[in-house]
Amino acid sequence: MKLNMAILGFGKSATRYHLPYILLRKDINVKWIYNRNRKLELEKDFKNHNISFTDNISDVLNDDEVKLVTICTPPSTHYDLANLCLLNNKSVLVEKPFATTLKETKKLLDLAKSKGLTIMPYQNRRFDSDFLALKKVIDGGNLGEIVELESHIDYYRPEDTSNNLDYYNGSVFGLGVHILDQVVSLFGRPEKVFYDVKSIRNPSNADDYYEIQLFYNTFKVKLKTSHLVKLPYYRFTIHGKRGSFIKRSIDRQEEFLKKGILPETKGFGLDTPNDYGLMNYISTTGEEITKFIETPIGDYGRVYDNIYSAIMYHKPKLVNDDELLTVIEILEKAFKGDNPKIITL
Incomplete structure:
Protein backbone atom coordinates (compact mmCIF):
# COMPACT_ATOMS: atom_id res chain seq x y z
CA MET A 1 0.00 0.00 0.00
CA LYS A 2 1.44 3.38 -1.05
CA LEU A 3 1.97 6.16 1.50
CA ASN A 4 1.81 9.66 0.02
CA MET A 5 3.85 12.28 1.82
CA ALA A 6 5.14 15.85 1.60
CA ILE A 7 8.27 17.61 2.77
CA LEU A 8 8.29 21.11 4.24
CA GLY A 9 11.62 22.77 3.53
CA PHE A 10 14.05 22.18 0.70
CA GLY A 11 17.49 22.81 2.14
CA LYS A 12 20.41 20.54 2.97
CA SER A 13 18.39 18.46 5.42
CA ALA A 14 15.75 17.51 2.86
CA THR A 15 18.06 17.04 -0.11
CA ARG A 16 20.88 15.23 1.69
CA TYR A 17 19.42 13.29 4.62
CA HIS A 18 15.85 12.55 3.56
CA LEU A 19 15.17 12.43 -0.17
CA PRO A 20 18.07 10.10 -1.15
CA TYR A 21 16.62 7.48 1.18
CA ILE A 22 12.90 8.09 0.65
CA LEU A 23 13.19 7.83 -3.13
CA LEU A 24 14.53 4.27 -2.79
CA ARG A 25 11.38 3.16 -0.99
CA LYS A 26 8.75 1.82 -3.38
CA ASP A 27 5.92 2.08 -0.87
CA ILE A 28 6.43 5.80 -0.13
CA ASN A 29 5.66 8.54 -2.65
CA VAL A 30 6.82 12.14 -2.23
CA LYS A 31 3.92 14.08 -3.72
CA TRP A 32 4.77 17.62 -2.61
CA ILE A 33 7.76 19.67 -1.51
CA TYR A 34 6.91 23.03 0.03
CA ASN A 35 9.49 25.78 0.26
CA ARG A 36 8.68 29.39 1.01
CA ASN A 37 11.35 30.53 -1.44
CA ARG A 38 11.42 28.27 -4.50
CA LYS A 39 14.82 26.91 -5.62
CA LEU A 40 14.20 26.25 -9.30
CA GLU A 41 17.73 25.08 -10.13
CA LEU A 42 17.66 22.55 -7.31
CA GLU A 43 14.18 21.37 -8.25
CA LYS A 44 15.54 20.23 -11.63
CA ASP A 45 17.54 17.50 -9.89
CA PHE A 46 14.27 15.82 -8.90
CA LYS A 47 12.24 16.31 -12.09
CA ASN A 48 12.20 12.56 -12.79
CA HIS A 49 10.36 11.73 -9.56
CA ASN A 50 6.98 13.36 -10.27
CA ILE A 51 7.25 15.67 -7.27
CA SER A 52 5.19 18.85 -7.25
CA PHE A 53 6.91 21.92 -5.81
CA THR A 54 5.02 24.77 -4.21
CA ASP A 55 5.48 27.93 -2.17
CA ASN A 56 1.89 27.68 -0.90
CA ILE A 57 1.61 25.40 2.12
CA SER A 58 -2.15 25.09 1.57
CA ASP A 59 -1.39 22.86 -1.41
CA VAL A 60 -0.01 20.31 1.06
CA LEU A 61 -2.52 20.81 3.84
CA ASN A 62 -5.55 20.56 1.54
CA ASP A 63 -4.38 17.40 -0.22
CA ASP A 64 -6.28 14.52 1.38
CA GLU A 65 -3.96 11.99 -0.25
CA VAL A 66 -1.03 13.24 1.82
CA LYS A 67 -0.87 11.23 5.05
CA LEU A 68 2.66 12.11 6.24
CA VAL A 69 4.54 15.41 6.34
CA THR A 70 8.25 15.63 7.11
CA ILE A 71 9.36 18.96 8.55
CA CYS A 72 12.85 20.06 7.45
CA THR A 73 12.60 23.76 8.22
CA PRO A 74 14.60 25.79 10.83
CA PRO A 75 14.15 24.69 14.47
CA SER A 76 12.18 27.80 15.47
CA THR A 77 9.40 26.77 13.05
CA HIS A 78 9.07 23.11 14.04
CA TYR A 79 6.35 23.47 16.65
CA ASP A 80 4.06 25.74 14.65
CA LEU A 81 4.37 23.69 11.46
CA ALA A 82 3.91 20.36 13.23
CA ASN A 83 0.87 21.71 15.03
CA LEU A 84 -0.57 23.00 11.73
CA CYS A 85 -0.07 19.66 10.02
CA LEU A 86 -1.69 17.72 12.85
CA LEU A 87 -4.67 20.07 12.82
CA ASN A 88 -5.01 19.23 9.12
CA ASN A 89 -4.96 15.49 9.83
CA LYS A 90 -1.41 14.75 8.71
CA SER A 91 0.99 12.50 10.58
CA VAL A 92 4.34 14.20 11.12
CA LEU A 93 8.04 13.37 11.15
CA VAL A 94 10.08 16.26 12.60
CA GLU A 95 13.76 16.94 12.00
CA LYS A 96 15.89 17.65 15.04
CA PRO A 97 15.22 19.19 17.38
CA PHE A 98 11.62 18.00 17.61
CA ALA A 99 10.68 21.17 19.50
CA THR A 100 12.44 23.84 21.53
CA THR A 101 10.73 23.14 24.88
CA LEU A 102 9.20 20.26 26.80
CA LYS A 103 5.87 22.13 26.90
CA GLU A 104 5.75 22.29 23.10
CA THR A 105 6.64 18.60 22.87
CA LYS A 106 3.84 17.55 25.21
CA LYS A 107 1.30 19.66 23.31
CA LEU A 108 2.21 18.04 20.00
CA LEU A 109 2.10 14.52 21.42
CA ASP A 110 -1.29 15.17 23.04
CA LEU A 111 -2.71 16.63 19.84
CA ALA A 112 -1.48 13.71 17.74
CA LYS A 113 -2.95 11.23 20.22
CA SER A 114 -6.32 13.02 20.26
CA LYS A 115 -6.53 12.82 16.47
CA GLY A 116 -5.23 9.29 16.10
CA LEU A 117 -2.13 10.45 14.20
CA THR A 118 1.54 9.53 14.36
CA ILE A 119 4.23 12.08 15.26
CA MET A 120 7.89 11.29 15.82
CA PRO A 121 11.34 12.92 15.72
CA TYR A 122 13.70 12.05 12.87
CA GLN A 123 16.33 10.25 14.94
CA ASN A 124 18.26 8.90 11.98
CA ARG A 302 15.06 2.73 8.12
CA VAL A 303 13.41 5.64 9.96
CA TYR A 304 10.99 5.85 7.05
CA ASP A 305 10.46 2.08 7.06
CA ASN A 306 9.41 2.42 10.68
CA ILE A 307 7.08 5.39 10.34
CA TYR A 308 5.49 3.76 7.29
CA SER A 309 4.65 0.71 9.45
CA ALA A 310 3.47 2.94 12.31
CA ILE A 311 1.07 4.91 10.09
CA MET A 312 -0.16 2.13 7.81
CA TYR A 313 -0.21 -0.81 10.22
CA HIS A 314 -0.12 0.80 13.69
CA LYS A 315 3.23 -0.76 14.57
CA PRO A 316 5.29 0.72 17.46
CA LYS A 317 7.23 3.89 16.69
CA LEU A 318 11.02 3.79 16.56
CA VAL A 319 11.17 6.62 19.11
CA ASN A 320 8.45 6.19 21.69
CA ASP A 321 6.91 9.19 23.44
CA ASP A 322 8.63 8.57 26.80
CA GLU A 323 12.04 8.53 25.10
CA LEU A 324 11.25 11.75 23.24
CA LEU A 325 10.06 13.50 26.40
CA THR A 326 13.15 12.40 28.33
CA VAL A 327 15.50 13.70 25.64
CA ILE A 328 13.77 17.09 25.32
CA GLU A 329 13.60 17.50 29.11
Whole structure:
Protein backbone atom coordinates (compact mmCIF):
# COMPACT_ATOMS: atom_id res chain seq x y z
CA MET A 1 0.00 0.00 0.00
CA LYS A 2 1.44 3.38 -1.05
CA LEU A 3 1.97 6.16 1.50
CA ASN A 4 1.81 9.66 0.02
CA MET A 5 3.85 12.28 1.82
CA ALA A 6 5.14 15.85 1.60
CA ILE A 7 8.27 17.61 2.77
CA LEU A 8 8.29 21.11 4.24
CA GLY A 9 11.62 22.77 3.53
CA PHE A 10 14.05 22.18 0.70
CA GLY A 11 17.49 22.81 2.14
CA LYS A 12 20.41 20.54 2.97
CA SER A 13 18.39 18.46 5.42
CA ALA A 14 15.75 17.51 2.86
CA THR A 15 18.06 17.04 -0.11
CA ARG A 16 20.88 15.23 1.69
CA TYR A 17 19.42 13.29 4.62
CA HIS A 18 15.85 12.55 3.56
CA LEU A 19 15.17 12.43 -0.17
CA PRO A 20 18.07 10.10 -1.15
CA TYR A 21 16.62 7.48 1.18
CA ILE A 22 12.90 8.09 0.65
CA LEU A 23 13.19 7.83 -3.13
CA LEU A 24 14.53 4.27 -2.79
CA ARG A 25 11.38 3.16 -0.99
CA LYS A 26 8.75 1.82 -3.38
CA ASP A 27 5.92 2.08 -0.87
CA ILE A 28 6.43 5.80 -0.13
CA ASN A 29 5.66 8.54 -2.65
CA VAL A 30 6.82 12.14 -2.23
CA LYS A 31 3.92 14.08 -3.72
CA TRP A 32 4.77 17.62 -2.61
CA ILE A 33 7.76 19.67 -1.51
CA TYR A 34 6.91 23.03 0.03
CA ASN A 35 9.49 25.78 0.26
CA ARG A 36 8.68 29.39 1.01
CA ASN A 37 11.35 30.53 -1.44
CA ARG A 38 11.42 28.27 -4.50
CA LYS A 39 14.82 26.91 -5.62
CA LEU A 40 14.20 26.25 -9.30
CA GLU A 41 17.73 25.08 -10.13
CA LEU A 42 17.66 22.55 -7.31
CA GLU A 43 14.18 21.37 -8.25
CA LYS A 44 15.54 20.23 -11.63
CA ASP A 45 17.54 17.50 -9.89
CA PHE A 46 14.27 15.82 -8.90
CA LYS A 47 12.24 16.31 -12.09
CA ASN A 48 12.20 12.56 -12.79
CA HIS A 49 10.36 11.73 -9.56
CA ASN A 50 6.98 13.36 -10.27
CA ILE A 51 7.25 15.67 -7.27
CA SER A 52 5.19 18.85 -7.25
CA PHE A 53 6.91 21.92 -5.81
CA THR A 54 5.02 24.77 -4.21
CA ASP A 55 5.48 27.93 -2.17
CA ASN A 56 1.89 27.68 -0.90
CA ILE A 57 1.61 25.40 2.12
CA SER A 58 -2.15 25.09 1.57
CA ASP A 59 -1.39 22.86 -1.41
CA VAL A 60 -0.01 20.31 1.06
CA LEU A 61 -2.52 20.81 3.84
CA ASN A 62 -5.55 20.56 1.54
CA ASP A 63 -4.38 17.40 -0.22
CA ASP A 64 -6.28 14.52 1.38
CA GLU A 65 -3.96 11.99 -0.25
CA VAL A 66 -1.03 13.24 1.82
CA LYS A 67 -0.87 11.23 5.05
CA LEU A 68 2.66 12.11 6.24
CA VAL A 69 4.54 15.41 6.34
CA THR A 70 8.25 15.63 7.11
CA ILE A 71 9.36 18.96 8.55
CA CYS A 72 12.85 20.06 7.45
CA THR A 73 12.60 23.76 8.22
CA PRO A 74 14.60 25.79 10.83
CA PRO A 75 14.15 24.69 14.47
CA SER A 76 12.18 27.80 15.47
CA THR A 77 9.40 26.77 13.05
CA HIS A 78 9.07 23.11 14.04
CA TYR A 79 6.35 23.47 16.65
CA ASP A 80 4.06 25.74 14.65
CA LEU A 81 4.37 23.69 11.46
CA ALA A 82 3.91 20.36 13.23
CA ASN A 83 0.87 21.71 15.03
CA LEU A 84 -0.57 23.00 11.73
CA CYS A 85 -0.07 19.66 10.02
CA LEU A 86 -1.69 17.72 12.85
CA LEU A 87 -4.67 20.07 12.82
CA ASN A 88 -5.01 19.23 9.12
CA ASN A 89 -4.96 15.49 9.83
CA LYS A 90 -1.41 14.75 8.71
CA SER A 91 0.99 12.50 10.58
CA VAL A 92 4.34 14.20 11.12
CA LEU A 93 8.04 13.37 11.15
CA VAL A 94 10.08 16.26 12.60
CA GLU A 95 13.76 16.94 12.00
CA LYS A 96 15.89 17.65 15.04
CA PRO A 97 15.22 19.19 17.38
CA PHE A 98 11.62 18.00 17.61
CA ALA A 99 10.68 21.17 19.50
CA THR A 100 12.44 23.84 21.53
CA THR A 101 10.73 23.14 24.88
CA LEU A 102 9.20 20.26 26.80
CA LYS A 103 5.87 22.13 26.90
CA GLU A 104 5.75 22.29 23.10
CA THR A 105 6.64 18.60 22.87
CA LYS A 106 3.84 17.55 25.21
CA LYS A 107 1.30 19.66 23.31
CA LEU A 108 2.21 18.04 20.00
CA LEU A 109 2.10 14.52 21.42
CA ASP A 110 -1.29 15.17 23.04
CA LEU A 111 -2.71 16.63 19.84
CA ALA A 112 -1.48 13.71 17.74
CA LYS A 113 -2.95 11.23 20.22
CA SER A 114 -6.32 13.02 20.26
CA LYS A 115 -6.53 12.82 16.47
CA GLY A 116 -5.23 9.29 16.10
CA LEU A 117 -2.13 10.45 14.20
CA THR A 118 1.54 9.53 14.36
CA ILE A 119 4.23 12.08 15.26
CA MET A 120 7.89 11.29 15.82
CA PRO A 121 11.34 12.92 15.72
CA TYR A 122 13.70 12.05 12.87
CA GLN A 123 16.33 10.25 14.94
CA ASN A 124 18.26 8.90 11.98
CA ARG A 125 21.41 8.38 14.04
CA ARG A 126 19.83 5.33 15.62
CA PHE A 127 20.91 3.82 12.30
CA ASP A 128 24.48 5.09 12.37
CA SER A 129 26.78 2.17 11.69
CA ASP A 130 29.01 3.02 14.67
CA PHE A 131 26.01 2.98 17.01
CA LEU A 132 24.81 -0.31 15.54
CA ALA A 133 28.28 -1.73 16.25
CA LEU A 134 28.01 -0.55 19.86
CA LYS A 135 24.56 -2.15 20.22
CA LYS A 136 25.91 -5.37 18.73
CA VAL A 137 28.65 -5.48 21.37
CA ILE A 138 26.33 -4.65 24.28
CA ASP A 139 23.74 -7.20 23.16
CA GLY A 140 26.45 -9.86 22.83
CA GLY A 141 27.09 -9.65 26.57
CA ASN A 142 30.83 -10.34 26.39
CA LEU A 143 31.74 -7.15 28.27
CA GLY A 144 29.71 -8.20 31.30
CA GLU A 145 27.90 -5.60 33.39
CA ILE A 146 28.45 -2.14 31.89
CA VAL A 147 30.22 0.37 34.13
CA GLU A 148 30.97 3.30 31.81
CA LEU A 149 30.24 4.57 28.30
CA GLU A 150 31.76 7.60 26.58
CA SER A 151 30.43 9.05 23.31
CA HIS A 152 32.18 11.81 21.35
CA ILE A 153 31.44 13.71 18.16
CA ASP A 154 34.08 16.39 17.77
CA TYR A 155 35.25 18.83 15.12
CA TYR A 156 38.05 21.25 14.44
CA ARG A 157 36.33 24.41 13.26
CA PRO A 158 38.23 27.31 14.84
CA GLU A 159 36.35 30.04 12.95
CA ASP A 160 32.82 30.82 14.11
CA THR A 161 30.81 33.31 12.08
CA SER A 162 27.40 31.72 12.52
CA ASN A 163 25.74 34.28 14.82
CA ASN A 164 23.38 31.58 16.10
CA LEU A 165 22.17 33.37 19.19
CA ASP A 166 19.23 31.14 20.17
CA TYR A 167 20.00 28.16 22.41
CA TYR A 168 18.22 25.73 20.10
CA ASN A 169 20.66 26.59 17.31
CA GLY A 170 23.66 25.39 19.30
CA SER A 171 25.47 22.08 19.63
CA VAL A 172 23.33 20.66 22.43
CA PHE A 173 20.04 20.87 20.53
CA GLY A 174 21.67 20.33 17.13
CA LEU A 175 23.94 17.35 17.84
CA GLY A 176 23.53 16.42 21.48
CA VAL A 177 19.91 15.56 20.66
CA HIS A 178 21.18 12.62 18.58
CA ILE A 179 23.79 11.09 20.87
CA LEU A 180 21.53 11.63 23.88
CA ASP A 181 18.72 9.82 22.08
CA GLN A 182 21.08 6.93 21.33
CA VAL A 183 21.81 6.49 25.03
CA VAL A 184 18.19 6.86 26.11
CA SER A 185 17.21 4.22 23.54
CA LEU A 186 19.71 1.83 25.17
CA PHE A 187 19.34 2.56 28.86
CA GLY A 188 16.21 4.66 29.39
CA ARG A 189 15.84 7.62 31.72
CA PRO A 190 18.87 8.48 33.90
CA GLU A 191 18.63 9.40 37.57
CA LYS A 192 20.87 12.49 37.50
CA VAL A 193 22.46 14.68 34.82
CA PHE A 194 25.62 16.77 34.88
CA TYR A 195 25.99 19.68 32.45
CA ASP A 196 28.89 21.80 31.24
CA VAL A 197 27.62 23.80 28.25
CA LYS A 198 29.29 26.87 26.75
CA SER A 199 30.56 28.64 23.64
CA ILE A 200 34.35 28.45 23.49
CA ARG A 201 34.91 30.13 20.11
CA ASN A 202 32.56 33.09 20.36
CA PRO A 203 30.78 33.73 23.67
CA SER A 204 28.17 35.80 21.81
CA ASN A 205 26.93 32.74 19.89
CA ALA A 206 25.06 29.61 20.87
CA ASP A 207 26.97 26.78 22.52
CA ASP A 208 29.68 24.96 20.59
CA TYR A 209 30.89 22.81 23.48
CA TYR A 210 29.12 20.51 25.88
CA GLU A 211 29.83 17.72 28.28
CA ILE A 212 26.72 15.97 29.55
CA GLN A 213 27.01 13.10 32.00
CA LEU A 214 24.10 10.75 32.64
CA PHE A 215 24.09 8.88 35.93
CA TYR A 216 22.32 5.54 36.11
CA ASN A 217 22.10 3.19 39.09
CA THR A 218 25.38 1.34 38.52
CA PHE A 219 27.08 3.16 35.64
CA LYS A 220 27.73 6.53 34.01
CA VAL A 221 27.55 7.83 30.42
CA LYS A 222 29.56 10.81 29.19
CA LEU A 223 28.47 12.67 26.03
CA LYS A 224 30.79 15.29 24.61
CA THR A 225 31.17 17.59 21.61
CA SER A 226 33.67 20.37 20.97
CA HIS A 227 34.46 22.39 17.85
CA LEU A 228 38.11 22.78 18.89
CA VAL A 229 39.42 19.21 18.80
CA LYS A 230 42.25 18.70 16.31
CA LEU A 231 42.89 15.05 17.19
CA PRO A 232 39.50 13.41 17.81
CA TYR A 233 38.66 11.03 20.61
CA TYR A 234 37.22 7.59 19.98
CA ARG A 235 33.63 7.75 18.81
CA PHE A 236 32.67 5.21 21.47
CA THR A 237 34.51 3.83 24.48
CA ILE A 238 32.66 1.36 26.67
CA HIS A 239 33.88 -0.59 29.69
CA GLY A 240 32.26 -3.55 31.40
CA LYS A 241 33.30 -5.78 34.28
CA ARG A 242 34.77 -8.32 31.84
CA GLY A 243 36.10 -6.16 29.04
CA SER A 244 36.12 -3.06 26.86
CA PHE A 245 35.22 -1.96 23.33
CA ILE A 246 36.50 1.04 21.38
CA LYS A 247 35.31 2.41 18.04
CA ARG A 248 37.44 5.18 16.60
CA SER A 249 35.64 6.26 13.43
CA ILE A 250 32.17 7.74 12.96
CA ASP A 251 29.43 6.46 10.65
CA ARG A 252 30.33 7.27 7.05
CA GLN A 253 26.91 7.92 5.49
CA GLU A 254 27.28 11.68 5.85
CA GLU A 255 30.77 11.54 4.34
CA PHE A 256 29.43 9.75 1.26
CA LEU A 257 26.37 11.99 0.94
CA LYS A 258 28.50 15.14 1.04
CA LYS A 259 30.48 13.75 -1.89
CA GLY A 260 27.29 13.20 -3.86
CA ILE A 261 27.47 9.41 -3.49
CA LEU A 262 23.93 8.10 -3.06
CA PRO A 263 22.66 5.24 -0.87
CA GLU A 264 21.97 2.98 -3.86
CA THR A 265 25.68 2.99 -4.76
CA LYS A 266 27.53 -0.25 -4.07
CA GLY A 267 29.63 0.07 -0.92
CA PHE A 268 27.78 3.20 0.24
CA GLY A 269 28.80 4.19 3.77
CA LEU A 270 30.66 0.96 4.50
CA ASP A 271 33.59 0.89 6.90
CA THR A 272 36.90 -0.58 5.83
CA PRO A 273 38.45 -3.20 8.16
CA ASN A 274 40.70 -0.41 9.50
CA ASP A 275 37.54 1.32 10.77
CA TYR A 276 36.23 -1.68 12.71
CA GLY A 277 35.93 -1.39 16.48
CA LEU A 278 38.17 -3.40 18.80
CA MET A 279 36.94 -5.54 21.70
CA ASN A 280 39.05 -7.12 24.43
CA TYR A 281 37.41 -9.22 27.12
CA ILE A 282 37.76 -12.17 29.47
CA SER A 283 35.48 -15.04 28.44
CA THR A 284 33.37 -17.02 30.87
CA THR A 285 36.07 -19.73 30.74
CA GLY A 286 38.79 -17.26 31.74
CA GLU A 287 40.34 -16.85 28.29
CA GLU A 288 41.44 -13.38 27.17
CA ILE A 289 40.01 -12.60 23.73
CA THR A 290 40.80 -9.68 21.43
CA LYS A 291 38.91 -9.25 18.19
CA PHE A 292 37.71 -6.67 15.70
CA ILE A 293 33.95 -6.17 15.37
CA GLU A 294 32.76 -5.80 11.79
CA THR A 295 30.68 -2.65 11.46
CA PRO A 296 27.01 -3.25 10.57
CA ILE A 297 25.51 -1.39 7.62
CA GLY A 298 23.99 1.97 8.51
CA ASP A 299 20.81 3.13 6.77
CA TYR A 300 18.98 6.35 7.67
CA GLY A 301 16.09 5.22 5.47
CA ARG A 302 15.06 2.73 8.12
CA VAL A 303 13.41 5.64 9.96
CA TYR A 304 10.99 5.85 7.05
CA ASP A 305 10.46 2.08 7.06
CA ASN A 306 9.41 2.42 10.68
CA ILE A 307 7.08 5.39 10.34
CA TYR A 308 5.49 3.76 7.29
CA SER A 309 4.65 0.71 9.45
CA ALA A 310 3.47 2.94 12.31
CA ILE A 311 1.07 4.91 10.09
CA MET A 312 -0.16 2.13 7.81
CA TYR A 313 -0.21 -0.81 10.22
CA HIS A 314 -0.12 0.80 13.69
CA LYS A 315 3.23 -0.76 14.57
CA PRO A 316 5.29 0.72 17.46
CA LYS A 317 7.23 3.89 16.69
CA LEU A 318 11.02 3.79 16.56
CA VAL A 319 11.17 6.62 19.11
CA ASN A 320 8.45 6.19 21.69
CA ASP A 321 6.91 9.19 23.44
CA ASP A 322 8.63 8.57 26.80
CA GLU A 323 12.04 8.53 25.10
CA LEU A 324 11.25 11.75 23.24
CA LEU A 325 10.06 13.50 26.40
CA THR A 326 13.15 12.40 28.33
CA VAL A 327 15.50 13.70 25.64
CA ILE A 328 13.77 17.09 25.32
CA GLU A 329 13.60 17.50 29.11
CA ILE A 330 17.33 16.87 29.46
CA LEU A 331 18.14 19.24 26.61
CA GLU A 332 15.91 22.03 27.92
CA LYS A 333 17.34 21.83 31.46
CA ALA A 334 20.82 22.40 30.06
CA PHE A 335 19.85 26.06 29.64
CA LYS A 336 18.10 26.64 32.95
CA GLY A 337 20.28 27.95 35.76
CA ASP A 338 24.05 28.12 35.96
CA ASN A 339 26.60 25.90 34.24
CA PRO A 340 28.25 23.65 35.22
CA LYS A 341 25.57 21.96 37.32
CA ILE A 342 24.03 18.64 38.26
CA ILE A 343 20.30 17.96 38.45
CA THR A 344 18.06 15.12 39.55
CA LEU A 345 15.39 14.02 37.04
